[in-house]
């Protein structure tokens with residue numbers, strides 16, 4: 001099973017370059033083309049927030065058009081640049097899974113091949129930092145309690161719950177509910193990954209007994225600078241995405257279904273470069 005995680009495409013009004021310098025639509029289209037060209041198609045594509053930059057309906061329409069060629073099932077969750085109502089209106093497939101009120105947090109749980117996937121909305125309307133309030137935490141506990149300890153689970157959210165050392169971002173990561181989330185994760189070891197966005201860089205930390213990570217942006221990255229006085233300047237390091245590979249037959253002698261204990265998951269970081277794939281180049285050069 002393959003789950004692609006794209007993040008922070010930051011589509012701007014009318015598809016114009018973000019800040020007049022980042023052609024975020026072109027970058028997203030390139031990522032979608034890359035995913036479609038993978039030799040094995042992902043089962044799901046999950047977008048971990050900041051789908052658009054200002055949260056307008058126009059931006060979401062541009063986003064939908066850029067995503068149209070995608071050949072895998074698409075599941076978004078909001079980041080601090082998103083608008084819950086506009087996002088819900090753009091992606092009606094969420095209506096079956098989310099609360100009826102479009103202004104409530106976009107939290108939902110999916111099942112795919114015995115794997116539970118939870119998308120947890122950490123956004124706070126009109127604020128850059130993230131928060132998990134009582135209702136979101138209670139919802140998460142309920143989703144985790146509803147299935148057996150053997151049901152493996154991946155958790156997706158925009159704001160990382162851990163400090164990255166990049167203080168211009170750490171000041172706006174998950175600010176409320178962090179300790180409560182850690183307790184829930186510790187009580188539920190069947191949560192095997194906490195997959196985040198927001199940082200526009202690939203980072204990972206062993207947090208609350210679980211591997212937590214952040215995905216790169218499909219467009220611009222944020223500069224690597226641990227100076228507390230540094231600002232969140234963007235940098236044109238390669239855009240990219242993550243591909244979570246899950247072994248569907250971890251014990252081939254037993255033919256057991258995926259369980260929380262047997263889950264073998266490896267996360268691949270994939271830069272999306274302008275150069276063509278090199279697999280045929282290698283084939284031609286293989287010694288005979």
Ligand SMILES: [Fe+2]
Nearest residue numbers: 008050198200
């Ligand atoms: Fe972002």
